Amino acid sequence: MSEYQHRARKRFGQNFLHDAGVIHRILRGIHAKEGERLLEIGPGQGALTEGLLGSGAQLDVIELDLDLIPILQSKFGHEPRFKLNQGDALKFDFNQLNAEPHSLRVVGNLPYNISTPLIFHLLSNAHLIRDMHFMLQKEVVERLAAEPGGGDWGRLSIMVQYHCRVEHLFNVGPGAFNPPPKVDSAIVRLVPHEVLPHPAKDHRLLERIVREAFNQRRKTLRNTLKGLLDSHAIEAAGVDGGLRPEQLDLAAFVRLADQLAEQTTGA
Structure with a gap:
């Protein structure tokens, strides 16, 4: 069908998830429920979107690629619990979602070139967020979940773990995507601490x-x-x-x- 003939764009770092088994495993890990507030960043062609909406949750999505907007609207625009926000997630004001504190559940298959700055942008809004589930480059997830003493432990590990509990859930091979990336991916869960375990004065x-x-x-x-x-x-x-x-x-x-x-x- 012509409405789905969208080529992944290198400048947006697009690799579309298509493996049904992986999609189901991610949705099971998120375990969204009716009435929850979800935010999906970079829904692409909607591989996860359909399952997230099927949970009964209220779903906002942020998509930068203008060519994907009509595809997403045709698939999900009739659904009253679906709202499409066109724009750059790095510049998005999460306060405009009017979410209750610690209620927003964030999901995304994040382009590798923006994953780190986007995570820091989200952490600056940690008071709104209940948890985050991201598909990232495997080596980035290993850095996020690292422990002191190894080569993966660094600025990203420390500053994310200052704000969040980090769980490396499972790895995903290149074949789950179209086009296949040149690297392995992984799913990570980030849960902002309600009380910081080691609060800094500044x-x-x-x-x-x-x-x-x-x-x-x-x-x-x-x-x-x-x-x-x-x-x-x-x-x-x-x-x-x-x-x-x-x-x-x-x-x-x-x-x-x-x-x-x-x-x-x-x-």
Whole structure:
């Protein structure tokens, strides 16, 4: 049928999911229910959309590609619980959805080129979000779910785990997509903490400490943080300045950020 003849666009990073088994497994993992508020980012040709609407949930979708709008409207526009928002998810104001706090369930097969900035954009609206289920490049999911001590542990792991509990649900091979990507994918669940386990005095200073620490991840903290904290300040935070950044857990980075906050304010 001609309405479905849409070619995936490289500039949008499009790879359309078509494997029915994978689609069913993702929908089972999300387990949407009647009356819930769902937001799907980048629905593409609607592979997940149909199942999400079938749950009885209220579904908003955000799609950037103008060529996909008529396809989505023809498939789902008659459904009163479906609302299509054309635009860029990176610039979308999630407050316009008028969702209750901690109610919004976000779903997306995210283009690899925008996945990290989009996750940070969503985390800035974490007060609205109950959970997020994303299809991402497998190596990105491994970084999100990483633990201290390994090469995957870094800025993305720390800043996402500051806000969320992370679960690497399952992997998806290239054959589940059209066209097949050159990399493996994975499904991740992110659940924003209702109470932060390690709240920082100043979230921006935590971001700064983490960014500086991992700019030269092979160097010791004493060297990478010397523009922010001297050896005495690092030790005062209960951290060994001779360690490399990947050896520190989230709580240690928060202590370093709080030390910088005290130093900055004189508190």
